[in-house]
Amino acid sequence: MKRLVPLVVDALLVILFCAIGRRSHDEAVLTGLLKTFWPFAIGLAIGWVAAVVVSSRMSGEAGQAVRFDGTALWPTGILVWLGTLCGGMLLRVVNGQGTAFSFVLVAMTVLALFLLGWRAAIKALN
Template sequence: MLRSVRWLGPIVVDALLVVLFCIIGRRSHDEAILAGLLRTAWPFVTGLAVGWIASYLLYRRRRETEPFNGMRLRPTGLVIWSSTLVVGMALRVAGGQGTAISFVIVAASVLALFLLGWRAAIRALD
């Protein structure tokens, strides 16, 4: 049971928060939420998946003695956040979507708040 909490719980929380980020963005621009949500979300969800894989591979490379924990702020959360942002923006460019500097700044800030914030809160409560 504890293993699934370390894996499944954080993955679900991260995925929901990335989709929420996309919903908020679409809503703030008065765009139809459901109609274009997949187009908006796929680059960031893909970046999130890449971040999770990279984080786990980094854990394996470091050969830590404790089990992998997706709730860790560092390095797990930092790898996941940066990958979600960088891969997400690269895929937006590849898909012909906008990446204005103001959007990159907002995305970096909101994704940091979402993906790092809940991990920091958990850590502070421990």
């Protein structure tokens, strides 16, 4: 169960990102949230799969396998952030949703703050 906590935190933060975006554009938050969330949710899943795969191929000192850490900035945080951003944007394009340059910049920044920020805070506190 403890291993799922970082995934749940990421999912909640992506939902928050989508809800804030809908609210800031005076769009119905609850009724349209799924439409905004699903591309980023799939991107989040892609990022998590990539992080698990990359972590499983990494080796530590003396060639020992590195244990997967969902709270790690690298590779987990970076790959989850990039997967969520790139996957979400690509799926929005395929689905005919907007990907204006300013939106990409805002999404890149907010998702970095959300998905990397909590991981950085945990590392700073440990």
